[in-house]
Amino acid sequence: NAGVTQTPKFRVLKTGQSMTLLCAQDMNHEYMYWYRQDPGMGLRLIHYSVGEGTTAKGEVPDGYNVSRLKKQNFLLGLESAAPSQTSVYFCASRGHGTDTQYFGPGTRLTVL
């Protein structure tokens, strides 16, 4: 039982490049979340999903897209990366009937 995993762990992009961050969970959780954390700040919600095939905007959704084609995976896409998207990205999942979220180890993204 790996819990929540994220790939890649690190990535450096140039402005304008695109990439996809993958989050996978093996706990059969319904809900999944993408957060970003900037230096010295708390986490901010980007997008979330309440089930397979559904997504919704969070607090800071601009510049990101997401997809939840499979229950266990939640993808975060950057179509045209900007330096302002330099951050650490965390994925989390939550099971039905509980409010506790389980977080992945994070992806450290630098956009030059």
Place this chain on the structure above:
Amino acid sequence: DAKTTQPPSMDCAEGRAANLPCNHSTISGNEYVYWYRQIHSQGPQYIIHGLKNNETNEMASLIITEDRKSSTLILPHATLRDTAVYYCIVYPPGSGNTGKLIFGQGTTLQVKP
């Protein structure tokens, strides 16, 4: 939305109890108080949560005042590995099934030898 206020930083001697306070004076009657922590460069980790009564698990104890306007997280015997940022979160109203956690600045706990 209900908000929380925490001191930005605290120190604790190794082996002693760490008491981390949190104010949530606008908490609603059905909102839970959650505590997470984030060890440097890692993802946040759930610690404990409660509604009205005091709670204890293998990691910590949570003391909630009778009026529910404040709470204290207690790490009974702090170790160096407990050095982290601790977040007190009130489960936001109206979130329904979305479970959106709103993280504030948290308290940076430094456990010293």
